[in-house]
Amino acid sequence: MKNSVCIVGGGVVGLLCAYYLNKKGFEVTVFDKGKFENGASYGNAGMIVPSHFIPLANPGALAKGLQWMFNPSSPFYIKLRMDKSLYAWLYHFLKNANNKHVNQSAELLYKLNLESKILYDQLKDQLGDFGLQQSGLIMYCKTQQALDDEVQIAEKAKQLGQDVKVLDQYELQTLEPNISTNVTGAVHFKDDAFLNPNELMKALKTHLRNNGVKLFGGSTIDELRSNGRSINGLVVNSEMISADHFVIAAGTWSGELAKSMGIKLHMQGAKGYSFDLERKHFPASVCSILTESKVACTPMGDKIRFAGTLAIDGINDLIDQKKLNGIYNSIPQYFPQLEGHPFQNYQVWHGYRPCSADGLPYIGRTAKFNNLLIATGHGMMGLSLGAITGKLISQAICNEQSDLDDSQISAERHNTRPIPHIF
Numbered sequence: 001m002k003n004s005v006c007i008v009g010g011g012v013v014g015l016l017c018a019y020y021l022n023k024k025g026f027e028v029t030v031f032d033k034g035k036f037e038n039g040a041s042y043g044n045a046g047m048i049v050p051s052h053f054i055p056l057a058n059p060g061a062l063a064k065g066l067q068w069m070f071n072p073s074s075p076f077y078i079k080l081r082m083d084k085s086l087y088a089w090l091y092h093f094l095k096n097a098n099n100k101h102v103n104q105s106a107e108l109l110y111k112l113n114l115e116s117k118i119l120y121d122q123l124k125d126q127l128g129d130f131g132l133q134q135s136g137l138i139m140y141c142k143t144q145q146a147l148d149d150e151v152q153i154a155e156k157a158k159q160l161g162q163d164v165k166v167l168d169q170y171e172l173q174t175l176e177p178n179i180s181t182n183v184t185g186a187v188h189f190k191d192d193a194f195l196n197p198n199e200l201m202k203a204l205k206t207h208l209r210n211n212g213v214k215l216f217g218g219s220t221i222d223e224l225r226s227n228g229r230s231i232n233g234l235v236v237n238s239e240m241i242s243a244d245h246f247v248i249a250a251g252t253w254s255g256e257l258a259k260s261m262g263i264k265l266h267m268q269g270a271k272g273y274s275f276d277l278e279r280k281h282f283p284a285s286v287c288s289i290l291t292e293s294k295v296a297c298t299p300m301g302d303k304i305r306f307a308g309t310l311a312i313d314g315i316n317d318l319i320d321q322k323k324l325n326g327i328y329n330s331i332p333q334y335f336p337q338l339e340g341h342p343f344q345n346y347q348v349w350h351g352y353r354p355c356s357a358d359g360l361p362y363i364g365r366t367a368k369f370n371n372l373l374i375a376t377g378h379g380m381m382g383l384s385l386g387a388i389t390g391k392l393i394s395q396a397i398c399n400e401q402s403d404l405d406d407s408q409i410s411a412e413r414h415n416t417r418p419i420p421h422i423f
C-alpha cells in the first residue's frame, strides 16, 4: 500500500481523482458535505466536448454578455453586487477576454477534452455502462449569422485536427431521422460524445466502495491545518484527520476553502438549470446545443435532458422563472414538434458550474504547501474534463511527468500579482 490521500468534494472531479489514485495503490478517503449527490455533477448535460476549445473568457462572450445582461430571459446573467471576489473574478475575466488568450488556450483545451474522452472510453470497461455514446454533437443554428460564426469555429476545429461537418438539410435529416427541426443550418462536431452523468456517478461510487475507497458524506471540511509548508490534516466534525496528501476538489466551493489556506483561485459559481422529458416526446439520438439560446439537449436512456442558463448571482437556491421561461420558449423555435409542450410541469434541477475567471481549470500542486493539490475551476466542462483531471492529479502526486502538464492550468497562476485598485 502506498501512502494516503484525503479528497475534499465528491463530485465527478473528486471521485475521478479518487479512481486514478486508488488505481495507483493509494489509500483514498473522500469527504463530501452532502450525500455525494448535491453538486453540479448530476443534473448536467453530460457532454464530452473536444469542440469546446474556446474558453469562457473570450471577446465574443464579452460582447454577447453585455447585450444579454439587460434581457431577463437571456441565457447569461451576472448580478453585480458588493463582493470583492466577484470584482476580482470580473477583473481577470476582462483581462483574459481577448484573442491572444483564446489562441493560447485552444490547443490545450482541445487536447484535455480529447484525452478525457479516450479515458471515459476506457472507464466504461472498468465501471460498466454509463451511457457513453460517441456520436458527436450537433450545433443547431436558427440564424445565418450564428451559422456563419459556427462554420468559422468548425474551420478552427479542423485546423486542430477535429472531424467536423457542416450539414445540409438532407444530411441533418439522415443523422436525426426521428425529430423535426426548424433551423437555417447545423454543424456536426463528430469527435464529441455524451454520457449519462447520474449513471456515471452511481457506477463510480459503487466501483470506489468495492475497491476500498472510503466515502464519507455529511462531512463538511471548513479547515485544513498546516505546519509550515505541509498540511497536517483536515478538520471534520471537530475531528482532525491526517493524511500524506490532500486534494481540494470541492467544485464551486473550492475557492473559499483555498482562500482560507492563503491560495487565490478566482472562481464564481454559475447557476444552471436542467429538466428531463420522456424520450418518447422527443426521440433525438445525438446530443445538441441550440446555438443562439445556449440550451443543451442530451438523450439519456428513456429520457431527454434540456439544460441551460449561466447565471453568476451568488450561491443561493433561488429559481429564476424568467430564465427558465427563456429555455422553455427557445426549444420549440428549433424543434417545432415540442410547440405547446408543458415544460413547466417538469421538476427543475439546478447546479453551479465552478467557473474560473480565465475559463481554464486549476489542476495540480500548490507552491505554498508541498502536499496540497487543487482540482477545480472547470466551469462548463467539469464532466468532460473529469477523467483527465483525475489522471493528472494522480500523476502529480506521484511526481510523474505528464504529457499535458501546462502552466496555463497551474493551481498557482493567480497567486503572483495583486489586482490593481481600479474602482
Ligand SMILES: Cc1cc2nc3c(=O)[nH]c(=O)nc-3n(C[C@H](O)[C@H](O)[C@H](O)COP(=O)(O)OP(=O)(O)OC[C@H]3O[C@@H](n4cnc5c(N)ncnc54)[C@H](O)[C@@H]3O)c2cc1C
Pocket: 008, 009, 010, 011, 012, 013, 014, 031, 032, 033, 034, 036, 037, 038, 039, 040, 041, 042, 043, 044, 045, 046, 047, 048, 219, 220, 221, 222, 249, 250, 251, 252, 253, 254, 257, 270, 271, 272, 273, 274, 296, 307, 308, 350, 351, 352, 353, 354, 375, 376, 377, 378, 379, 380, 381, 382, 383, 384, 385
Ligand atoms: C446546467 C448545467 C449543465 C452542464 N453541462 C455540462 C456538460 O454537458 N458537460 C460538462 O463537461 N460539464 C457540464 N456542466 C458543468 C459540470 O456539471 C461541472 O463542471 C462539474 O460537475 C463540476 O464537478 P465538481 O466535481 O468540480 O463539482 P461538484 O459536482 O459541484 O461537486 C463538488 C462537491 O464538493 C462538495 N463540497 C463542497 N464544499 C465542501 C466542503 N467544504 N467539504 C466537503 N465537501 C464539500 C459538494 O457537496 C459537492 O458534492 C454543466 C453544469 C450545469 C449547471
